[in-house]
Amino acid sequence: MADVLIPASADFLSASEAAVAAEGLDQVLAVRPDLESGLKQTLHSAKDRNPTNFVGELQTKDPDGFAELAEVVAGAYFMNAMVRAGIGYHGQVPRPIESRPDYLDEGLLQSVIDRGPIYRRTPRTKQHP
Amino acid sequence: MPSSQMNTEPDILIIGAGPTGAVAAKCFAEAGMHVSVLEQGDWPDYSKARADHPDFELTAGRYWSGNPNRRRAPADYPINDSESDISAVLYNAVGGGTVIYAAHWQRNMPSDFCVRTLDGVGDDWPLTYEDLQPYYERVELEFGVSGLAGDPAFPPGKGPPLPAGPLGPMGRRVAKAHNQLGWHWWPAPNAIATRAYGPLKPCTQRATCMWGCVEGAKASVDRTHWPQNIRRGVELITGARVRRLEVNHRGLVTGAVYVDRDGVDHFQKASLTVLAAGGIGTPRILLLSPSSKSPDGLANSSGLVGRRLMMHPFGTVVGLFQEDLGSTHGLWGQHLHCLQFYETDTSRGFVRGAKWGLQPTGGPLSMTRSYPWGDNPIWGSAFHTEIRKRLGHSAMWGIICEDLPDEQNRVVLDPVLRDSNGIPAPKIIYRMSENSGRLLQFHLARARESLEAAGAYETVVAPLIRETGWHLLGTTKMGNNPDHAVVDAWGRCHDVSNLYIFDGSIWPSSSGMNPTATIAAMALRCAEHLVGERRHHEPRCSRAIYSRRLGGCSDPGERRLSFGQ
Numbered sequence: 001m002a003d004v005l006i007p008a009s010a011d012f013l014s015a016s017e018a019a020v021a022a023e024g025l026d027q028v029l030a031v032r033p034d035l036e037s038g039l040k041q042t043l044h045s046a047k048d049r050n051p052t053n054f055v056g057e058l059q060t061k062d063p064d065g066f067a068e069l070a071e072v073v074a075g076a077y078f079m080n081a082m083v084r085a086g087i088g089y090h091g092q093v094p095r096p097i098e099s100r101p102d103y104l105d106e107g108l109l110q111s112v113i114d115r116g117p118i119y120r121r122t123p124r125t126k127q128h129p
Numbered sequence: 130m131p132s133s134q135m136n137t138e139p140d141i142l143i144i145g146a147g148p149t150g151a152v153a154a155k156c157f158a159e160a161g162m163h164v165s166v167l168e169q170g171d172w173p174d175y176s177k178a179r180a181d182h183p184d185f186e187l188t189a190g191r192y193w194s195g196n197p198n199r200r201r202a203p204a205d206y207p208i209n210d211s212e213s214d215i216s217a218v219l220y221n222a223v224g225g226g227t228v229i230y231a232a233h234w235q236r237n238m239p240s241d242f243c244v245r246t247l248d249g250v251g252d253d254w255p256l257t258y259e260d261l262q263p264y265y266e267r268v269e270l271e272f273g274v275s276g277l278a279g280d281p282a283f284p285p286g287k288g289p290p291l292p293a294g295p296l297g298p299m300g301r302r303v304a305k306a307h308n309q310l311g312w313h314w315w316p317a318p319n320a321i322a323t324r325a326y327g328p329l330k331p332c333t334q335r336a337t338c339m340w341g342c343v344e345g346a347k348a349s350v351d352r353t354h355w356p357q358n359i360r361r362g363v364e365l366i367t368g369a370r371v372r373r374l375e376v377n378h379r380g381l382v383t384g385a386v387y388v389d390r391d392g393v394d395h396f397q398k399a400s401l402t403v404l405a406a407g408g409i410g411t412p413r414i415l416l417l418s419p420s421s422k423s424p425d426g427l428a429n430s431s432g433l434v435g436r437r438l439m440m441h442p443f444g445t446v447v448g449l450f451q452e453d454l455g456s457t458h459g460l461w462g463q464h465l466h467c468l469q470f471y472e473t474d475t476s477r478g479f480v481r482g483a484k485w486g487l488q489p490t491g492g493p494l495s496m497t498r499s500y501p502w503g504d505n506p507i508w509g510s511a512f513h514t515e516i517r518k519r520l521g522h523s524a525m526w527g528i529i530c531e532d533l534p535d536e537q538n539r540v541v542l543d544p545v546l547r548d549s550n551g552i553p554a555p556k557i558i559y560r561m562s563e564n565s566g567r568l569l570q571f572h573l574a575r576a577r578e579s580l581e582a583a584g585a586y587e588t589v590v591a592p593l594i595r596e597t598g599w600h601l602l603g604t605t606k607m608g609n610n611p612d613h614a615v616v617d618a619w620g621r622c623h624d625v626s627n628l629y630i631f632d633g634s635i636w637p638s639s640s641g642m643n644p645t646a647t648i649a650a651m652a653l654r655c656a657e658h659l660v661g662e663r664r665h666h667e668p669r670c671s672r673a674i675y676s677r678r679l680g681g682c683s684d685p686g687e688r689r690l691s692f693g694q
Contacts, residue, residue: 009513031184032191055508067499070508074497075187084183087516089493092180094333094344095458097323102295103277103304103316103465111308117281118313120240120247120472122257 001043001051002073011086015073018083024076032075038068139165139364141659142399144371144385144414146170147225148645149405149632149652151354152268156656158361162663165397166363167387169370170204170222173351178341186494189340195220195229196596203390204368206548208409209556215440215598217409217557223367224351225407227645230599231339231527232320232347233463233486234274235642236265236283236650240472244638248473248480250564251534251638255609255618256654262286264650272348272649273326276318282468291323294332299454299524299583300464303487306582307467317463317486320348320645328352336461336489369395372552374402374418374427374628382427382628388550401659403620403629405652408438408601411634412540413555415605428622433606433615435540438557439532439639442565443597444483445501446576447490447525448585449518457521459489467526470575471641479567481531483641485576490523501525501591524583526576529600530569531641533562540604557598600633600644607635619662620655631655 002015018024029036042065046054059066077083084090103109141157143150146168157164177192179185190199195218197205204221220228239258244251262284269276269289278288293316296304300316307314321338322329332346345352359365368390375383375396384398404411412435416426426434463486471482490496496519497507507515538559546554577588608614611623616635622628631652633644640647 005508006512007510012513027184028187031188034191059508063499070497071187071494074494075184078186078493079183081183084493087493087520089457089520091183092185092335092337092458092492094335096333097295097331101292101316102297102301103293105301106305108296108301108304108308109316112314113279113281115281115311115313117284118468118472119238119282119284122239122243122247 001046001055001069004051004055005070005073006077013080013083013086015077018077018080020073020076024080025072027079028072028076035068035072038065039072041065042069138398138400139163141401141403142167142385142397143403143405145225145405145407145410145632146223146355146365147405147407147632148227148350148649150225150403151350151358152271152649152652153403153405153631153656154358154363155271155354155361156653156660158358158363160660162660164363165399166365167369167371167385167397168223168365168367170220171367172223173228173341173349175341175343178337178343180335180337180341180343185337185340186492189337193229193340195599197221203549206552207546207554209543209546209554210595213557213559214561214595215442215559216595217440217598217601218596219407219409219601222351223355223365224349226599227349228351229339230349230645231462231643233466233643234269234272234276234289234318234320234646235466235484237640237642237647238282238468238471239284241638241640241642244481250480252606252608254637255607258284261647261650261654264654265646268646268649268653272320272353273322273329274318274320274348275323277316280315282313282315282471289318291326293317294319294321294323294460294462294464296464297455297459298452299450299456299489300487302450302452302454302583303524303579304465306579306584307469310579310582312467312579313469314465314467317466319460319462321460321462322346322348328356332460334458334460336458336491338461370548370550370552371406371414372417372550374414376418376420376422376427376625380420380422380625382625392550401627401629403631405632407632408604408634409540409555409557411630411632412604413542416542417553423624428605428615428624428628430624431612431615433536433613435604436536436538437534437603437606438538438540438559438601439534439603439636440559440598441532441600441639441641442530442561442569444528444530444569444573444593445525445591446528446573446580447501447523447589447591448580448583449587449589450522450524450585452584453521454524455521456489456524457492461488463488463527467579470572477571479564479571481533481564481568481641483528483530483568483572484643485572486527486529488525488527490519490525493520496520499592500594502589503592505589524580526579528569528572528576529641529643530565530572532639533564534603534638535562600639602633602636602639602644605630605634606637608637619658629655629659
């Protein structure tokens with residue numbers, strides 16, 4: 001069923017190649033135990049069904065159940081180190097802010113300043129010089 | 130009276146340790162007052178912030194979810210939102226909503242304070258932008274706000290203390306596009322430190338601001354205020370859920386009954402009480418505190434306690450770009466803001482407007498979700514292509530729509546639902562107005578044009594989702610006329626002279642801005658006034674008692690009770 005959601009392509013692994021249904025699932029449920037009962041129910045309903053037909057039906061008839069299944073599958077998939085390397089994603093790693101502000105480049109701000117104040121005047125509003 | 134011990138009496142009791150309580154407590158403590166604070170939550174547990182773990186995206190919405198009905202932490206109370214278009218989003222902890230806010234630090238604009246005068250809707254505030262401006266400038270120092278002075282969307286004045294965060298590739302694209310369109314933009318103000326500042330460390334653009342800032346760069350008041358407040362002698366009692374306020378025969382508040390973590394009731398005496406529990410928590414406490422003199426809830430002779438709930442309908446438009454924008458990262462937060470369409474133009478078919486904030490879109494799992502991507506197909510054969518299109522190549526406008534006050538939109542006590550201590554839970558009843566609907570559609574269309582002008586080859590208007598009620602405003606309205614307001618211009622309850630409300634509940638209109646800047650500025654203004662009043666001003670009785678005596682208050686005991694002298 002995971003491969004229905006994430007099949008293989010020329011450049012990227014399928015869900016099963018990324019071990020989504022094996023250690024991936026364990027990893028997901030270890031940090032999101034709240035997803036377990038819904039997933040069990042979905043897997044039970046899918047028993048003996050054609051995966052493609054079942055997933056299509058689930059998406060239409062039970063969007064919340066589908067969203068939960070998709071979260072588990074994609075969650076496991078994107079925790080796989082090979083997958084992450086393949087898409088060039090290294091996590092929410094730190095990227096320190098450079099000291100020179102980029103809004104000073106190319107006179108970007110001057111255009112805004114030149115267009116003048118845009119706030120609405122009230123009886124007590126001070127005006128820009 | 131509960132059977133447990135009577136706690137010693139502070140000069141002032143604050144209920145709620147979010148931004149309002151934090152700013153007020155700092156002010157009171159600096160004035161030499163003995164301050165006690167009741168907070169039903171605990172300190173945020175940043176060990177559960179997973180930004181530097183592979184499971185970050187998967188786990189972020191669990192512990193750091195803003196919806197208490199989903200989070201269901203021990204400190205949370207349930208909220209019945211079955212009759213609301215929008216679910217309430219809040220955080221019960223030391224730091225309150227600032228723990229999970231995106232830290233968009235937006236001042237209100239001058240017109241926000243006089244919508245009745247200018248647009249014939251809602252109500253004017255009993256103060257102006259100019260009254261509040263010095264307080265904005267001071268709280269921006271307290272919070273270590275980053276931004277840039279000179280934004281032509283606001284009157285001139287001092288800017289925040291830290292430089293604005295970077296525009297980044299997506300911000301520069303949009304800035305250039307807006308310059309071509311002749312539309313406003315400006316480097317965004319954020320309560321996010323771009324350099325080391327007091328207890329705050331410099332932001333490293335992980336784009337995890339709303340799900341536990343691991344750097345300690347986001348100015349949540351559990352970092353910027355409470356440690357310092359405690360060092361100044363403020364007594365912060367966590368795990369303390371207020372059951373009700375107690376009122377004496379004179380109609381004055383004598384303190385609060387609260388339940389501790391073990392379910393034991395306590396009574397915290399107080400001669401002055403400040404409610405800082407937010408747009409749902411504050412009216413809930415008042416409605417839980419009826420008396421023979423105020424059977425419909427404390428301070429409610431106007432009938433407005435709980436009414437006029439405003440929640441800011443929220444819209445999102447995402448643009449897809451060929452260029453790698455690096456938009457997995459950034460300040461989230463906002464990179465720039467746009468106020469081009471903030472002011473009323475009646476030719477648009479609605480009044481008031483909205484603020485836009487340009488944001489990153491996050492990591493790969495976020496690319497698969499129905500928000501903000503709607504039902505645009507991704508699963509199956511399209512999966513890998515769509516991920517490549519979206520990841521790092523997308524930019525997102527978040528749109529905050531002004532909500533007009535409507536007395537039918539309200540917080541009430543649910544007749545059945547209870548929290549874990551058996552206290553009646555709140556129910557919110559809210560319908561988005563026709564004006565808000567038109568306003569939102571107009572702004573979504575303009576935001577789409579903005580991203581297209583910036584080079585987006587495809588745009589996606591996100592579906593409206595329920596869990597966007599971050600801004601809970603208006604439920605104990607401020608105004609000069611006691612018949613039409615719960616508190617006066619300084620947050621003092623018209624009905625109960627020793628009870629104050631400083632939080633977002635008191636807003637007469639909602640503006641179209643993220644509210645924390647104004648909530649903090651108002652808390653400082655009201656707190657300073659209370660300090661000055663306590664020193665210099667003659668006390669007065671509760672409104673009901675004053676009316677009954679016809680000659681005013683002369684009971685010296687009552688004076689003591691009112692002002693803790």
